[in-house]
Amino acid sequence: MTTRSSALPGRFSGLSIKLIATISAVILLVEIVVYLPSLANFRASWLDDRLRVGVVGARVLDAVPDVMALPRSLTDRLLTSAGAYAIVYRRDGQSQLIELADPVTPELVVTADMRQRDLPSLIMGAIDTLLAGPGRTLRIIGPGDLDQTMVELLMPERPLRQDMLDYSGQVVFISLALALLTALTLYLLASYLFIHPVRRLTENMLAFRQAPENGSLIIAPSARRDEIGIAERELAAMETDIFTLLRQRRHLADLGLAVAKINHDLRNTLTSAQLLSDQVATLDDPKVQRLAPRLVTTLDRAIGFAQSVLDYGRETALPPVLAPTRLRPLVDEAAFDARLSAHPRITFTNATPDTLLLNIDSGQMGRVLLNLLKNAREALEAAGTKIEAPEVSFTAVPGTQGITLSVSDNGPGLAPRARDKLFVAFEGSARAGGTGLGLAIAREIVEAHGGQISLVDQPVGTRFDLVLPNALLVKNQST
Template structure:
């Protein structure tokens, strides 16, 4: 798979996201800023109006010539000004014909949300309004100032302020984006690209790719690099081991073929020994035949295990109860007459099928039956006299099959190597492939095989099948066997 182009790379996405987030932050900052700018503008006009109205007090007769009033009002940018002193005296400046007021704004008790709303309403205004502004004087809050002004000059000042804010926001966003882009590229993007290239190279040529060299970083990137290096070493080791095992399997298959021919000849000769006139020869002949049969079984199981590889599944809708019944019959048929339990008695088995009628699963009938046969045969060979199979559905269409026996339990050595081929047998002379094959069958179906418990009262294995495997449910499912009594009396 090729690496993504520059426009689709992580670096480009980080750059775009950084610009967008900075602009979003500037937008959030702009709202209180424009509201504060409008309030400051009006307060400055109120302060100028206060100073202009005080000129009335300086005249002898408290009257100001119209020409001077017009000059003072022009300096303030107002049509009329009223100054109310604490002693209730009013000083007033006004043009001869002041315009009609379109809106009134009182700054004495206005909250921040209202100021923001008034600012945006002013920016959206398309007509030239005349507004009356009422508020305390910034020069002396004891004085109240009222003025009538045109709104358009304030709007133009607000638009100019917004333009400066926009230009500053764009500049800040670009600078921040570049800084963040460079920082993240050095800290994250380049190491991630190096990790990605290493993963792609390992996938393309797991064995021929040079070893990945992790950096000395101690953060998450450094941990990922070291884990990748360890994973590559593990994969290479597994591949080499697989090659050795494949070569060994080929050699074993050839040896096994010749060995089976030799054992067949030995079996024919052993049958002739049973007709010998020597009583001692006739006495040991059955033991010799049993040993040859075990050797033939070992060869057959070894060939089956090495030939299977990944199990191909032929899934179909299978009624579960008949399948379990057939597996029980096959397990009984697989017990040879010479197979004995640990107590020396001939191995026999009672198969108790508790799976209810009407339960259908989508699975490979032959492989699932093979797993159940292996579990039943192992139970009989380990000393069990009875095996019970129960079923329990799980949420989402999953299934749990419990295979419980009344045997003496697994020895510690068998538990430690339970699913290891050629190492997990619970009896002397056993191969240890039954549980390993059964687990492979369950995992091929997407489930697993696990040991629930193994005590002196018996052993319970759980066959877990994944959600969606149950096609049709039974009217009533069997109860799970308890640890005190896994097998009914």
């Protein structure tokens, strides 16, 4: 069992902190979008208040026939209450001016025309004021309280900028408080609905990974009907399957060990019996001569069964060791071992190109070819004289879908009942009395090479196709 490679993140890390940060960032972004129009409206209201004071001063100017007769103290108090250097009242093309006793000469004057009330102009004016340096003077222009009248105020910009900074600070504080409060509320809600169930799934997967044979660690799914509920139920089903498979694997491993020991002893016993039967076959007794071949055949079959069981347990555990291999000599060697090369009745044809070079495990692939060629020979021998010209052929054809290796014969073919579980160990067999281990091993070896093996339907005989990926084809075949 592998060790634990990662630890579960803390409660305020992982998804939790990401969720809080994301919610806070989204709220702050929304506040920024809302902040600019709000700041523009604050500036417009501030300027409108100063204009209203200017309108009051304009009324004084309008009520007095001679402005110069106004007491200086009165005009100074009026300007001071408005925070202005001067007030200009325009009506019917005439202008009247009120200014401080000590006139101020501004160095830099910017105009704020409150007759333009569109939002982009207000926002640009607010940004300009907020980013402005000290020493600027505002020239505020607005309509008077009567038709065809206009009021202008000349005043320092610093008080407006300071009030805007104070307002911005309040907005930032309120926005942060609102973002944190909203994020905390949403986090608690999301934690209850999503983060806690996901954390439960994660903790269960980590715990079950450490001890998959502990049935008490299988997650108990909730009654939720959403995606998390589906994930819980699927995880519970998967953990149950893994628990069952691991228990079965342990039992099969123990059983396999016992069978291997029994099989080894049985093979030794059968070998001794075979030697004894060979000696019995030499006797002159007619009954012995008649029964001895059957005894030898039965013992050979029992020894072959025992050997195939041992080979199955040993062969399937080894991964293929790939190396460039010429296929034609490998097929010839397998045909020789399968007793096809010099068979008195069966003709064997090897149509493999001489230059075909594959990157395969020659030992394992040779075992596959031996098994298929041996099955073809035994099928033709079992048919006897029913097949006039028995023949086994091997072809190798590269194609776009892969390299197809075919083993075919013109024998009686396979019975329908033998096709259902043809590649299942101990259940499928190409011939009567077989264990099915040969084809099961062949399938595992071919699949370990990334290929597929299948039985191809054809009118006469039997044909097996091995399709190997083109990646196993060695491009440089000149050597």
